[in-house]
Each structure stands twice: as C-alpha cells, then as structure tokens.
Amino acid sequence: MSSTALDAALADIDTVFNGFASPQETGCGYCHAPEETAYLRTPHVRVPTDVVQYYLFEVPDHFDDHAAAMRRLLPQAARAMAEGTLGAIGYGAHGLSRVDWRSWPAEQAAAIDAFLRAWWRDVLSTPDPPYSVDEVFDTCVTIARSVAPFLDDWVRGPVADAHLVHCADVWLYDLLSDSSPFSWWYDDSEEAGVTELRTWLSGPGAVRLHALGERDLAIRSALLVLPYGDRWEHPYWDTASATN
Secondary structure, eight states, rough: OOOOOHHHHHHHHHHHHHTOOOOOOOTTTOOOHHHHHHHHTTTSOOOOHHHHHHHSOOGGGSSSSSSHHHHHHHOOOOOOOHHSSSSOSSOOOOOGGGSSSSGGGHHHHHHHHHHHHHHHHOOOOOOOOOOOOOHHHHHHHHHHHHHHHHTTOOOOSSHHHHHHHHHHHHHHHHHHTTTTTTTTTOTTHHHHOOOHHHHHHHIIHHHHHHHHHHHHHHHHHHHHGSOHHHHHHHHHHHHOOTTO
C-alpha cells in the first residue's frame, strides 16, 4: 500500500501532465509501429503498459521531440514505477534522465521532484518493494542528477536499515575500485553524485552500519576516505570475513 505522500505526488503528476502529447511525432520507422507512435500524438488515451515501458527507455534520437514524448508518458509511467507494473527498471537509461526537466515550467519540475522523493521514501518503508531498492535509488538519483536529497531522506528503522545494508553491499563493489555504481548516469553531474555517495557512505553511512552490527560493511565503507593504494593495503583485508 502506497503512502499518502506518494498518492498525492502521483495525483499531482496526473493533474500537471494531463493532456500532453507530441503532436508532430513520427517515431522511428524501423523500431516503432505506427499505432504505437500514434499514442504519443494523441492525448487523453491510455497507452498500453508495454508501450510505456518501451518508449520510456528508448534512445532520444528515435523521437522527433523526446521531451514532449516523456511529458505524454509521465502520468502512466510514474504510476507504473511506483506500483511495480512497469516490468523492470535499471536495464537502460530512463527517459527522464535524458531530458532537462528542471528547465521545464516550475509546476512541472516540482511535480517530478516531489514524485521522486515520495517514491523513494515509500520504498524505504516497504520491506519487499517491487523493484530492488538499489535500482530504485539508481533510477531516482540519475533522473534527479543529485544524490544528497535521497541520502537525506534515508530514515532510521528496521526496514530502512535493512535496505541500507543491501545498498552498501552493492555500492561497495564499485566504490572501492573507484568506479561508479550508477549504470545509466551519463552527464557531467555523475562525478559529483559519486563523490556525494562516497562521502556519505564513508562517514554517516559507516557509522550507521557499525551501529547495526555490520562490522565488515562499516569498515569497508570507512576505507573509502583513503587513497586507492592505501585502501587495499589496509590491515582490515588480512582479517576480513571470508565472504568479503
């Protein structure tokens, strides 16, 4: 069951983006069936969920107006993301991460920002969300092009703490090797996002993990403050659990 805040954010998306379309859209003649492209040109008609998913992760140059297509899909796309009916996320770059939605009219940008934050907070309170919590985090931060707000929203509690343990384990695989844990973040803001995540995980995140009894994850997270070479020469690796 979704939270009141998420329900309100979805209702706002429905209202703000109601009736949008891409009137001149011709689509890609090789990839898009004419009846599928017609949905993008036609407002107030429900788009089949599989078509929403297909277009949501399609490359921008397959559209005449990619931003308009994303506006057209947003009400159904946001609801499918929140309900877990989209099929999958995390297998490609989300269309909203490839448009400059923050430059859209303030009401539209605010609705998208509120949805991302509400969806993320709802997932943090859900023991078994439809999508993996690390995939939801990845999706939210790459669309928002910012990590800090979603880390700030990471409340304490049994469910959110379990999600933190899971995500830290996933992230450290890349962060300890100075790689990005974000699969589909392409623009110049990615470096800042990775730095924000590394700083948080090596500081407040490591403290929280230690308090949860996750000794190995806490120590490995704290190692992120060290230069690459010193990180791997740390005595921890001589005594680390076999699974690490």
